[in-house]
Amino acid sequence: MPTVGQCLDMCPEAEWRQRCTSRSIHPLECDPARGKPQRHLAVKEYTRSEDQPARAVRPPSTLLRTLDHLWRIFEREAQDWESTLQAYHFVSDRARAIRRDLTIQHTYDLEFLTVAVALHEQMVRFHLIASALLSQPAGAASSASSSLIVPFNPFLNTQWLSNCLTTLLQLYDEWRSYQSESRGCNVSCETEMRDYLVLLSLADYLSSSDGDSSCGALGIERLLTIEGSAGVPCVSQLVLRMVSAAQCDTYTTFFRLVDRANLLQASALLPLAQCLRQRAVPTILRAYLKKSSFPLLELGHILGLSGEQQSAEFVGTLGLDTVRDDCGTVQVILGPIGNGSGQATFLPRKLRESVTDLKSPGCLFKVITGPSSLQPAEHPED
DSSP states (O other): OOOOOOOOSSSOHHHHHHHHHTTOOOGGGBOTTTOOBOGGGOOOOOOSOOOOOGGGSOOHHHHHHHHHHHHHHHHHHTTSHHHHHHHHHHHHHHHHHHHHHHHHTOOOSHHHHHHHHHHHHHHHHHHHHHHHHHOOOHHHHHHHHTSSSOOOOHHHHHHHHHHHHHHHHHHHHHHHTTGGGSTTOOOTTHHHHHHHHHHHHHHHHHHOOSSOHHHHHHHHHHHHHOBOGGGOBSSOHHHHHHHHHHHTTOHHHHHHHHTTSOHHHHHHTHHHHHHHHHHHHHHHHHHTTTSSEEEHHHHHHHTTOOHHHHHHHHHHHTTOOEEEOTTSOEEEEOOOOOSOOOOOOOOOHHHHHHHHHTTSTTHHHHHHHOSOTTSOOOOOOO
16 A cells, blocks of 8 residues: 655654754745745755655645746756755755655545645656756856855756656656546646657767667657557657757758747757757768858858857867958868867757746746646647
């Protein structure tokens, strides 16, 4: 029999006492003015163990309230790069603890699945937004790495995101088995979530060097052909066109489509955009082999980069030099790609503007928490 959670607080009493004794209270669990630990602000830490007593496990209603509290903390702290990073580490750990509590008490009833779906949808959006907020120029990253704050790990964030999406699709399948008993409860966010999974999977497939390309291709094709309730395709037309452009290496078309993506889609596109940029540069070098240079702004336009500065930063990560010609145009000196890492993340043009808008009061919270499959919602295909 699965455990039935009995803890109605965000943090179990036993854990709170233990952490007070060991002085392991997080700054975001303290009074902002006086810095003293506050019981009502404490949130359960993540632990791998599934052997937890019922009094240490929070029921779905408490998990919903806890996650709402975490999103408000993240929105309040997401004002500058360093405070956003600190809040991200706190919230991502506590969100993992929420997923652990769900796993411990997983039951196959509609009420539990409804809450579990809502929680996972919100956590997917959180990890997407975090990837956009924290994928900043190298200067911001280096300033944080020199402090005591743990650096942002985009690969680990993507792994947690993928785990949330995989679990969410399983929950959708379980929820679908209740459709005949729950009229009006459609999985209204399935297209949105499958869009993200397809984009992440394609980036992983294109950047993979393990040689298992046929398996990766078949997995993507399966995701693209699955149908949801009422026979509705579970991937939007915009994402279908992006996948086609990426697989055909039509870079200009792909990045034009990126400009049509919304905030969350564009955030999910970051690994794929980075992969395609790295694939595009050698292709351009081969096409212009007889020339010694290529206009920097034209290259940036092809690769969906924002202006001269970002384009120069990108080619710099690949070890390519730039020079200003007699007409004042900055040119990329074509040659072998050097030992530059090429791993820095460069936000697409439209996403840079959307990230700035997230600083508006209530905007970030609204993006993370809705829409939800708890209620009908429309998702435009483009």
